[in-house]
Amino acid sequence: MAGHGSNVHSAELASRPGRDGLMSALARWTFISVSLAFLAALLFAPLATVFVTAFGKGLGPYFASFSDSDTAAAIKLTLITAAIVVPLNTIFGLAASWAIAKFDFKGKSFLITLIDLPIAVSPVISGLVYVLMFGLQGWFGAWLQDHNISIIFALPGIVLATLFVTFPYVARELIPLMEQLGNDEEEAAITLGAGGWMTFFRVTLPKIRWGLVYGVILCNARAMGEFGAVSVVSGHIRGLTNTMPLHIEILYNEYAFVSAFAVASLLTLLAVATLVIKTLVEWRTGYRRRR
Amino acid sequence: MSFRQPSILPGFGLTFGFTTFFLGAVVLLPLTALVVRTAMTDWHHVWDVVSSARALASYRLSFGASLLAASINAVFGFIIAWTLVRYDFPGRKIIDALIDMPFALPTAVSGIALTAVFAQNGWFGKYLEPFGIKVAYTWIGIVIALTLIGLPFVVRSVQPALAEVQRDLEDAAETLGAGRFYVFLRIILPTVLPSLATGFTMAFARAVGEYGSVIFIAGNLPLKTEITPLLIVIRLEEFDYGGAAALGFVMLLISFVMLLTINLLQAWGRRRLVGDRR
Numbered sequence A: 001m002a003g004h005g006s007n008v009h010s011a012e013l014a015s016r017p018g019r020d021g022l023m024s025a026l027a028r029w030t031f032i033s034v035s036l037a038f039l040a041a042l043l044f045a046p047l048a049t050v051f052v053t054a055f056g057k058g059l060g061p062y063f064a065s066f067s068d069s070d071t072a073a074a075i076k077l078t079l080i081t082a083a084i085v086v087p088l089n090t091i092f093g094l095a096a097s098w099a100i101a102k103f104d105f106k107g108k109s110f111l112i113t114l115i116d117l118p119i120a121v122s123p124v125i126s127g128l129v130y131v132l133m134f135g136l137q138g139w140f141g142a143w144l145q146d147h148n149i150s151i152i153f154a155l156p157g158i159v160l161a162t163l164f165v166t167f168p169y170v171a172r173e174l175i176p177l178m179e180q181l182g183n184d185e186e187e188a189a190i191t192l193g194a195g196g197w198m199t200f201f202r203v204t205l206p207k208i209r210w211g212l213v214y215g216v217i218l219c220n221a222r223a224m225g226e227f228g229a230v231s232v233v234s235g236h237i238r239g240l241t242n243t244m245p246l247h248i249e250i251l252y253n254e255y256a257f258v259s260a261f262a263v264a265s266l267l268t269l270l271a272v273a274t275l276v277i278k279t280l281v282e283w284r285t286g287y288r289r290r291r
Numbered sequence B: 001m002s003f004r005q006p007s008i009l010p011g012f013g014l015t016f017g018f019t020t021f022f023l024g025a026v027v028l029l030p031l032t033a034l035v036v037r038t039a040m041t042d043w044h045h046v047w048d049v050v051s052s053a054r055a056l057a058s059y060r061l062s063f064g065a066s067l068l069a070a071s072i073n074a075v076f077g078f079i080i081a082w083t084l085v086r087y088d089f090p091g092r093k094i095i096d097a098l099i100d101m102p103f104a105l106p107t108a109v110s111g112i113a114l115t116a117v118f119a120q121n122g123w124f125g126k127y128l129e130p131f132g133i134k135v136a137y138t139w140i141g142i143v144i145a146l147t148l149i150g151l152p153f154v155v156r157s158v159q160p161a162l163a164e165v166q167r168d169l170e171d172a173a174e175t176l177g178a179g180r181f182y183v184f185l186r187i188i189l190p191t192v193l194p195s196l197a198t199g200f201t202m203a204f205a206r207a208v209g210e211y212g213s214v215i216f217i218a219g220n221l222p223l224k225t226e227i228t229p230l231l232i233v234i235r236l237e238e239f240d241y242g243g244a245a246a247l248g249f250v251m252l253l254i255s256f257v258m259l260l261t262i263n264l265l266q267a268w269g270r271r272r273l274v275g276d277r278r
Helices: A010-014 A022-054 A059-067 A069-102 A108-120 A123-134 A141-146 A155-165 A169-181 A184-191 A196-225 A228-234 A244-253 A257-285 B012-040 B043-050 B053-086 B092-098 B107-118 B125-131 B139-163 B167-175 B180-209 B212-218 B228-237 B241-277
Strands: none
Touching: A022 A257, A022 B053, A022 B092, A022 B107, A022 B139, A059 A069, A059 A257, A069 A108, A069 A155, A069 A169, A069 A196, A069 A244, A069 A257, A069 B012, A108 A169, A108 B012, A108 B180, A108 B241, A123 A155, A123 A228, A123 B012, A123 B180, A123 B228, A123 B241, A155 A196, A155 A228, A155 B012, A169 A196, A184 A196, A196 A244, A196 A257, A196 B107, A228 A244, A228 B228, A244 A257, A244 B107, A244 B212, A257 B092, A257 B107, B012 B241, B043 B241, B053 B092, B053 B139, B053 B180, B053 B228, B107 B125, B107 B139, B107 B212, B139 B180, B139 B212, B167 B180, B180 B241, B212 B228, B228 B241
């Protein structure tokens, strides 16, 4: 990952020979305006409409949207789900990246492919698999009902589906970063007598902390925003099993547009905050992650 | 031949064990349940569900719209990547950061926002309406939603490849009398082609499974604007677990093939890059 886009300097661009003609100015102007027009229509207009509709009837109705008890319950459920899922996937990401980046073993690339699998799988399938296992007609359905345990249409199902969908994010961030940083310092620490945990906390963690921060933030954004998978397992019980994205759907289908877009504006702000942190991390490390 | 290369670093057993255990419990076991459930369902029923007119129409729509969206992204994603890598203009860094927006934005939000913009009374919809162009609640809307969510995959694949195009090669070619277009065709395109193909495949794979942003703008009419993931949800709501599993299995097979293709394309890209450096 040598040079990358963000580091092209205008001085370098200007120094190219034969780049000051009318044609090249025209090409430049065309490329920039086509790019901006495409992004404006597809991305900026929808983003703006979220806030314009949310605040369309003034500040009062905007804030009144959040005093609704079902909305408050949806926000709470989303926060609880993220609070369970993100730490689990962070621990997994750290373990997976240590095993994969620090050691050479057979079937490593196959293991990476399996870790990436949830990204390629449709969110609907991510929810479906848990319904097939724990749903009423699923493998453990009858047993669970006999023992009065609810997983599907309850919090555990929502947590499991979210866990599945956001599974690879921290690991994907850390594996290339740790591979790039190498093992030299860890090996030195071990040779000098440090224990494994001490090496991890005092040597590895400080090196990877910014990548870890971004991985965790991204995992969190995906966890709070997941719709398809959660929709399949949630059962859409108002005030009980509705997360924020599901609540947006209900409000939208009831034509409560101000409320729907008000809740959407919170998730949009979360996405913006995620991107701001990502940009800060990239400036800080000069490292652009691979996909 | 041992399973792993010796290393003085500790913790392989613990981290590898935890990784495979967690992977197995969260991802592999549930996916196995899907395969087993399909296998255990009456074969006639599986065939009926998978080959019903409604299912066939949904495959056509899901794959057709995804292919179109990924193609649009290949063209405009390349243009945007080119603009971001080659030109400096006010706000370039902000635009660059915003490219990842569809990746961080919840799909339900992009779904309702796109619908609002393209509905008959929306910002764009009201100007398209007089021309008889309906976007929301038609297949065009589906293509637009799928284009939005696939865009970052293409831009982010192509960007680093474009940055690595050797400028001195371009300069040399131009000194030797090659036109701009010839340079593009013979130097730039071959360098970025593997990344462009990877981005295209990723955008396509993501689009085929997409649910949240599509269902708001699609209209969801059977045989017309009903995507395959929605059909799975409908089967599930009818408590036809076997049918839902069968449709899911078909989609899973396709995802797996795509993932394999992405890996092969990336290997191709790496080989070409190594070849370049020799």
